Amino acid sequence: MSALPALRIALVGCGAIGTSVLELLKGDAALEVVAIVVPAEGVAAAQKVAPGMRVASSVPADGIDLVVETAGHAAIEEHVLPALARGTPCVVASVGALSAAGFAEKLEAAAIAGKTQVQLIPGAIGAIDALAAARIGGLDSVRYTGRKPPQAWKGTPAEQGRDLDALVQPTVIFEGSAREAALLYPKNANVAATVSLAGLGLDRTQVRLIADPATTENVHTVEAEGAFGSFELTMRNKPLAANPKTSALTVYSAVRALRNRVAALAI
Ligand SMILES: NC(=O)C1=CN([C@@H]2O[C@H](COP(=O)(O)OP(=O)(O)OC[C@H]3O[C@@H](n4cnc5c(N)ncnc54)[C@H](O)[C@@H]3O)[C@@H](O)[C@H]2O)C=CC1
Ligand SMILES: O=C([O-])CC(=O)C(=O)O
Numbered sequence: 001m002s003a004l005p006a007l008r009i010a011l012v013g014c015g016a017i018g019t020s021v022l023e024l025l026k027g028d029a030a031l032e033v034v035a036i037v038v039p040a041e042g043v044a045a046a047q048k049v050a051p052g053m054r055v056a057s058s059v060p061a062d063g064i065d066l067v068v069e070t071a072g073h074a075a076i077e078e079h080v081l082p083a084l085a086r087g088t089p090c091v092v093a094s095v096g097a098l099s100a101a102g103f104a105e106k107l108e109a110a111a112i113a114g115k116t117q118v119q120l121i122p123g124a125i126g127a128i129d130a131l132a133a134a135r136i137g138g139l140d141s142v143r144y145t146g147r148k149p150p151q152a153w154k155g156t157p158a159e160q161g162r163d164l165d166a167l168v169q170p171t172v173i174f175e176g177s178a179r180e181a182a183l184l185y186p187k188n189a190n191v192a193a194t195v196s197l198a199g200l201g202l203d204r205t206q207v208r209l210i211a212d213p214a215t216t217e218n219v220h221t222v223e224a225e226g227a228f229g230s231f232e233l234t235m236r237n238k239p240l241a242a243n244p245k246t247s248a249l250t251v252y253s254a255v256r257a258l259r260n261r262v263a264a265l266a267i
Pocket of ligand 1: 017124186188
């Protein structure tokens with residue numbers, strides 16, 4: 001049940017996540033997608049996904065209550081910053097974009113200028129609530145490990161110097177900070193950025209990325225220690241058929257965030 005006014009949504013990106021979000025919101029009177037925003041070359045494909053829907057290459061300046069980004073890092077600069085600056089709240093999936101130097105501050109400044117808010121969704125990872133709460137008491141260490149099948153690392157720096165198809169055992173393809181991970185793997189390490197922003201920050205969060213021929217899932221592990229105690233979390237996410245880099249949970253996380261914005265009882 002919804003107690004709050006219905007929202008007219010502009011959905012930025014209509015790929016694996018966007019298409020599934022559209023499907024789940026179909027018929028939801030409180031969350032009406034009124035526009036899809038994709039690059040000019042993607043307009044025809046998006047029109048096929050949502051016949052009759054307004055498809056544009058920029059967020060319409062009027063009639064939008066909320067912008068939802070499910071597109072990629074570049075879309076934050078291109079669509080989210082201007083929407084925030086003109087006062088439209090935004091929900092963001094491509095959290096790794098905040099790993100670029102000064103970008104988190106830029107996003108915050110745009111939201112302040114527009115007197116609005118940008119919400120970063122947990123996406124494919126859990127326990128962001130626990131981690132962000134634990135940070136208040138003080139954290140000592142946070143480690144994140146992302147393990148995906150070799151095919152999920154295609155088209156990334158993991159291919160440099162190795163044949164992903166030939167891997168026979170789990171192979172560490174990256175070890176370093178969350179900032180470096182999110183910058184080097186913009187389609188695979190958004191959760192590294194999310195964990196770090198909720199916890200110890202982009203530079204103090206240790207990240208390991210693994211290509212594992214023995215797994216068919218996207219396995220995310222977080223180990224955190226601090227004044228609160230400690231926790232270990234393992235997520236074994238099913239990838240989306242339309243994009244093996246992306247976990248299905250990301251879609252549900254986006255829809256949960258949207259439903260909570262209009263629900264009388266939010267959880
Ligand atoms: N927070 C999280 O846990 C996760 C976040 N992501 C983020 O979500 C993004 C989208 O993921 P998928 O749907 O699987 O990718 P996808 O490649 O299937 O779809 C991307 C869509 O965005 C559109 N697009 C690309 N650049 C754009 C731009 N500048 N402006 C507007 N539209 C643009 C494409 O035309 C396409 O429709 C990823 O690139 C990643 O940044 C993905 C997985 C997990
Ligand atoms: O969907 C996932 O499993 C995680 C992902 O791609 C990301 O963090 O960018």
